[in-house]
Amino acid sequence: MVAGLALLTAAVDQLIKGLVLATLPGKSHVIVPGLLRLVYRENRGVAFSFLDGIPVPVLLLVNLAVLAIFLWLVRPYLSRGLGRLCAVLVLGGALGNLYDRLVRHFVIDYLDFRIWPVFNLADACVVAGVGVLVVLLLRHTPAGAGGGAASAGAAGDGSATSAAAPPGGNAA
Secondary structure, three states: OOOHHHHHHHHHHHHHHHHHHOOOOOOOOEEEEEEEEEEEEEOOOOOOOOOOOOOOHHHHHHHOOOOOOOHHHHHHHHHOOOHHHHHHHHHHHHHHHHHHHHOOOEEEEEEEOOOOOOOOOHHOOOOHHHHHHHHHHOOOOOOOOOOOOHHHOOOOOOOOOOOOOOOOOOOO
């Protein structure tokens, strides 16, 4: 299910980028005056055009390394809804931008809020997914891990153990 939704996210991203490519080069369209406009930008760097000019193979290796770290971090949470949401957003966004890098050798960006670098749906998905991951890492114990009352029964089998002695008795 995660893979299918991630592919759907990447497909929607590519559909929007295709529309932008077909209609916006050399133009811009104001959505909210003074706040948001649609533009066409070719991002040849990484996030927010950082490291512009880095060769595509190096960018691909960096993307794969970051993706591997992400998968290692999110894996313990995939049995939870938030963990799956996190994976869908990050993987879908990463696939959308990876497709651009492989096929076009740049990423199409189009959302211009005027106070932030121009970005796209895939970027927004990655940022939102990483935000969900941060919440998971800070607030939740991974499924199946020990760690006190917050994780009791986390394995999903309804079991919980306690180290406390029963009332009036000794702990075994």
